[in-house]
Amino acid sequence: MNRKDGFMAELSPLQQALLTIEKLQKKLATASNGEREPIAIIGMACRFPGGATSPAKFRELLWGAGEALTEIPSDRRALQGLYDPDPSRPGKLSMRRAGFVDEVDRFDAEFFHISRREAEGMDPQQRFFLEVSWEALEDAGIPPHQLQGTRTGVFAGVHAKDYAFITGGGLEKVSAHYSTGVDASYVPGRLSYLLGLEGPSMAVDTACSSSLSAVHLACQSLRTEESTLAIAGGVKLILAPQLSVFLSKAGALSPSGHCRTFDRDADGMVQGEGCGVVVLKRLRDAVRDGDRILATLRGTGMNHDGASGGLTVPNVGAQEALYRRVLQRAGIEPGQVDYLEAHGTGTRLGDPIELDGVSRVYGASRTPERPLWIGSVKPNIGHTEAAAGIAGLIKAVLVLQAGEAPPSINFEHPTPEFTWEGSGLAVPRARTPLAEKDGPHRVAVSSFGMSGVNAHALVEAYAEAAHAAVDAGPFVLPLSARSEPALRTLAVSWLRYVSEAGAGARLQDACFTAGAGRSHHAHRAVLVARTPEALRTALHAVAEGRDAPGVARGSSGGEPVFLFGDTEPEANRLMRELLGRDVFRVHAEKVDAVLRQVAGWSVIEQVAGAVS
Incomplete structure (x- = not known):
């Protein structure tokens, strides 16, 4: 006999009945709360x-x-x-x-x-x-x-x-x-x-x-x-x-x-x-x-x-x-x-x-x-x-x-x-x-x-915590679709949204969700802008299928290219070797051009300057 059974045996029939009723009431309360759960x-x-x-x-x-x-x-x-x-x-x-x-x-x-x-x-x-x-x-x-x-x-x-x-x-x-x-x-x-x-x-x-x-x-x-x-x-x-x-x-x-x-x-x-x-x-x-x-x-x-x-x-x-x-x-x-x-x-x-x-x-x-x-x-x-x-x-x-x-x-x-x-x-x-x-x-x-x-x-209605207004960039908006025409259509939809939403707090939230809360497909564009106006300009370019400052375009499916930002000498030497390869150099310079606009300095120059 375990302790629980021994404890119950020591109680009178009335006490046992009261305990059973209490347990049933708790179960009913739990079920009722579950039924009412929003x-x-x-x-x-x-x-x-x-x-x-x-x-x-x-x-x-x-x-x-x-x-x-x-x-x-x-x-x-x-x-x-x-x-x-x-x-x-x-x-x-x-x-x-x-x-x-x-x-x-x-x-x-x-x-x-x-x-x-x-x-x-x-x-x-x-x-x-x-x-x-x-x-x-x-x-x-x-x-x-x-x-x-x-x-x-x-x-x-x-x-x-x-x-x-x-x-x-x-x-x-x-x-x-x-x-x-x-x-x-x-x-x-x-x-x-x-x-x-x-x-x-x-x-x-x-x-x-x-x-x-x-x-x-x-x-x-x-x-x-x-x-x-x-x-x-x-x-x-x-x-x-x-x-x-x-x-x-x-x-x-x-x-x-x-x-x-x-x-x-x-x-x-x-x-x-x-x-x-x-x-x-x-x-x-x-x-x-x-x-x-x-x-x-x-x-x-x-x-x-x-x-x-x-x-x-x-x-x-x-x-x-x-x-x-x-x-x-x-x-x-x-x-x-x-x-x-x-x-x-x-x-x-x-x-x-x-x-x-x-x-x-x-x-x-x-x-x-x-x-x-x-x-x-x-x-x-x-x-x-x-x-x-x-x-x-x-x-x-x-x-x-x-x-x-x-x-x-x-x-x-x-x-x-x-x-x-x-x-x-x-x-x-x-x-x-x-x-x-x-x-x-x-x-x-x-x-x-x-x-x-x-x-x-x-x-x-559900009252969420108020968002602080965020009018300033930078805004980083990643877009992707399964074809080039679909990517342009997506840019048109985003252009409409950005024009209607203005520069409120939700615009940065939307950019974050586009990256973290969406499936990503082969045809891609990444837009980097400091203001909503610049973001609209970049979206116009993607919608029209042309290049523009702050817009990086391409399609996935090839070999990945890695950019190492470590400041250790060995990492910098590896970076210099990779930059000597044409394929890596082309993609690294595209990434560097985008990062320059946000960071204000060149990753490639920073790493190259650190190489002994």
Whole structure:
């Protein structure tokens, strides 16, 4: 008998029971704390209509009250010629406008080590998710190749099967790449394979709530330590007419081609497309690792409508129950939430039901002077379905960063099918600052699937330590790509960033991340500048493919050249011998020319002068 067993034997049955209860209480407390542990958002990326190819561009679109809905573009041949204002016509669709992203047919397969033949069989949704996930990891300062062998999970919301429709046919058309090209499971699976990730990898299909459901599952995986890092998001492209025809027959699409969320003149949803991805990590791990934290997810959840008025009819009771459950899980009171990014599709059936549920939970105890602001991204970019929840989540982070809600477009007359007076809710018609408060600002995000699956999340602002302003250089910016044209394109992107960022503290951080937090490829350029203006000049040169002061260009793949800076006589003699070799001398002089501008003296002259 060990000491523990002997000690327990000496206790009375009542004392033993009390000790057992205390242990169970501690276990329950630990489990409860784990369930409430905040999840940090450390990176995000997106591609949405209207040129919103990054969160910064997405913010420009939203805060600029942009409506990125257009006529069907010419490259969507499967949709051409099918429009008819009469949705009862067989095989016709009443969609005339939607939110389309550009260049869905463009893909750098070589970058991802994918053959041209395999790339042609890939659903463009796979390509989009690969590219945007890569960008999100780089935004988090994580070189993707460093994740190989880690328990990084991938959770992808994906619903549409358009590519299978337009590439389908007889059995003779089935190739070796058919299943890997069109099956939804390969959207996350291909990313996990490419990067060598060994955490969970799953496609999530809950219709329009797919991506926010994926985020919820990613948070659960992190809290149970099944994953150490999680990549979560969703993707949707409109490539085939089948779903659009179905929505036309159901009377769900807007004849006017405008989404009017919560408005009296709302006449239906407008479809949209895009992709969004966030990189998630447990908050304590993100703080430990020194990650930049964009915001934290305090609570997430999902449920089903159960038996409602119809298979596709929302259930206000289920939505209300989900709100309360997520608030309880997060330990947050409804009145502490400042803004709610609603599902808000612009339909006369769904919008009033959603407003009712939000008002019951979040609107109580509000005053007209301090309402809960509520809006939706769908009037700007359309209903992106499987990517709708992630679009709302990225918008929520942008709201927290800006400290204000963007204007809600196409909102002129509040819907009379909801009682606004006394509801505690209000829709921002212009840029609206979040109310001043002692604690952090919080934003709620909702996403509801047509099949009845509801998802909800609470996002909280994270206050990082203030950065000291760093206006002076030098700035050392290393750039690399897998081809010379790609390097020039990268320089253009950096030129835009430097021009917009100015000379604030983040510019030096960005240069550091470019070197330490990015994967490095064969075609390279290193830019050294003392001022942001000089850095912009150097970037112009790289973008145009020409040489300039402060720019070193080249490609890797040859023998490495080492520059010894030791002052010992033996090291200096070795340096003199190496400088006598033409190959070493050429590269050493290039490095020395760059270092002269920063250090103000020549390494070669210093070493040569020390040689006895």
